[in-house]
Amino acid sequence: MSGLMWFRRRRSERALAAYQRELLDTHYREVENMYTKMRMWRHDYRNHLQTLKALAANGDLAGIRDYLDKLDDELIVLDSPIKSGNAMADAILSSKMSLAQSRGIAVRVDAHIPVKLRISELDLCCVLGNLFDNAIEANADLPEGERMIRVYMDMKGTQLYISFTNTTGAHKPRKNHGRFHTTKSGEGHGFGLLHIDEIVENAGGYLSRNSEDGAFTTEILLPQQ
Structure with a gap:
């Protein structure tokens, strides 16, 4: 293999390796972003329950329905289709x-x-x-x-x-x-x-x-x- 061919092959290999790393990083960030949103919602789960309990203790049925509707909208966004x-x-x-x-x-x-x-x-x-x-x-x-x-x-x-x-x-x-x-x-x-x-x-x-x-x-x- 001539020096020029070797150089071109090495350059192509380096470009492919760089592209693969960039692609992995992009896909990883996309997946991690979705999991982060899901973990954040789970973390707030107890707070949501406490809010609903407080509304129930006050007999605020309209407030409970409104709060549940908002939670349902959030879940639709976060839930994987x-x-x-x-x-x-x-x-x-x-x-x-x-x-x-x-x-x-x-x-x-x-x-x-x-x-x-x-x-x-x-x-x-x-x-x-x-x-x-x-x-x-x-x-x-x-x-x-x-x-x-x-x-x-x-x-x-x-x-x-x-x-x-x-x-x-x-x-x-x-x-x-x-x-x-x-x-x-x-x-x-x-x-x-x-x-x-x-x-x-x-x-x-x-x-x-x-x-x-x-x-x-x-x-x-x-x-x-």
Whole structure:
């Protein structure tokens, strides 16, 4: 290997490592933020009970109803809309789902993870976070009524099946040498796909990508522990 090729390879490896660290930090902060909010609410649980007891002691039924309504609103915000059986996956999926919906994207998630997987929870969150980020990006330039992301996760035999589908409109993802590549530009873009490929390969899983009829689908199989 020539010195120039070695230098380019090392630079690419360093860039990928930096991207992976940044991605882990981002996903960790998203998950940690959700857990922090939940811990704060649990911490205040006793205070809520004492307030309700005081209202009850005064016979203030209207005050009790008003207070319970406010607590119910807080729980709706904090409660994860995704209940897959894996807390870390629920947190990242819920976070990305909220982000997608805030951008006018219709999202449907049906996720079930009833077993422990061979890959770590952090790697699983990296895969799910990357897939969601790519799907959100693909919808960015579409009219709001055409934006869609569909996520399905469940067991197929002894493996977890993951399917992400998003609309692409007329802009089909680029394919080069049999592999799809991101259409995003700038330093770091493209590493997300590579990272997913690397995690799935190291876990002994299977991955396929397909683009047709204005939609892009990624399918993954991950073996259980």
